[in-house]
Amino acid sequence: MSNFKKITEIASSHDNLELMSTADLLNRINMEDQQVPMAVMNVIPQIEKLVNALTERFLKGGRLFYIGAGTSGRLGILDASEIPPTFGLPHDRVIGIIAGGDGAIRKAVEFAEDDTEQAWKDLQKLDIDVLDTVVGIAASGTTPYVLGGIHPAREQGLLTAGITNNPGSPLALAAEIAIAVNVGPEFVTGSTRMKSGTSQKLVLNMISTALMIRIGRVKGNKMVNMQLSNNKLVDRGTRYLMEGLQLDYEEASRVLKEYGSVKKAMDNYKK
Structure with missing residues (x-):
């Protein structure tokens, strides 16, 4: 593992949180959140590179896989689950996979993220193909489950990308395209469901929405392929x-x- 500074573990700029009023807590959280869109803006060139390469493969029948653990895994599943109703594609074109299986969507599965082999097994169960793209999501950039999926995927010639909040992390180095969003330390030290998670959600929105527009699932500015399900x-x-x-x-x-x-x-x- 390379030497890098885990920005996601740096102590919060705010202290004595339990002594603050509710208004002060909310205003300070909001102040921190305002940094996120600017951090995402800094990595748009990397997101663009991914979307362009992904679009080319997708149009040839390739699929998009998100892999992650905990909050990162749930965000990938959330983004993937919105594709069929919003853009009318089958459920098997954009797929979210979480460490610990579907049960981990609601309840944390202990030590599932530490398994270095399970992600590739999960991908192989879905007949992973050279035209497919695998995007690993891990705020820390060190999650064994995610790295265990990205390494073999890249070795097998698949397009790989890593969404992380630690530039220079193992995930950023392992993936072909590194999307490393530096949002700074969290309001609650190490709580990456906050700014890091928000940045991941924004990046995933950009990837999937731009992809759907590029492949013709939007006309003008309308979701003309949406499912009429309610x-x-x-x-x-x-x-x-x-x-x-x-x-x-x-x-x-x-x-x-x-x-x-x-x-x-x-x-x-x-x-």
């Missing part, structure tokens, strides 16, 4: 058609029901 989304789709096809609400609703999706209606409807 009344709110049906209403949203109807309004998209009102705007896109210059229809009144009643006709747009009828057209949406006829074609079953916003994109099909926009592509095929003729007055």
Whole structure:
């Protein structure tokens, strides 16, 4: 392991937290949070590199895998789970994997993150392929589970990226593309579910949203491929058609029901 400074473990700039008023706590947390978007902005060139390389593979049938433990793993699963309803892709194109299995989404599984072999086993169960992309997420950049997935994935020729909050960490060195977001020490020392987790969420939003736009799952600025799985989304789709096809609400609703999706209606409807 290389020598690097674990920024995520540096003592908080704030002390005696238990003596602060609620207002003071909230204002100070908010003050720290305001640093996060600027830190993410500094790594946009690395995110761009990933999205461009990922898009090329994705269009050839490749998949996107997120691997992580704890908060990082949950954030990957959250991002992956939003792809089908938001962009209408099958569940098996963007996949989140967490150390300890699906049970770890709700309850921590002790020592699961320390297993150096399980991540690659988890990926192999899903018939990992050279066109696939593996993004490891670990605030510390040292999580054995994540490193144990990234190393063999890169050796096998897959595209690999690492989202971490410690520049120069083993994950940043192991992955082909290092997205190292330096958000500074946490408000509560070492609590990486805070600024580090927020930065990971922002980066994941950027990766998946940009990817979906690049592969044509958005038209204009609309989620035209979204699943019409509840009344709110049906209403949203109807309004998209009102705007896109210059229809009144009643006709747009009828057209949406006829074609079953916003994109099909926009592509095929003729007055």
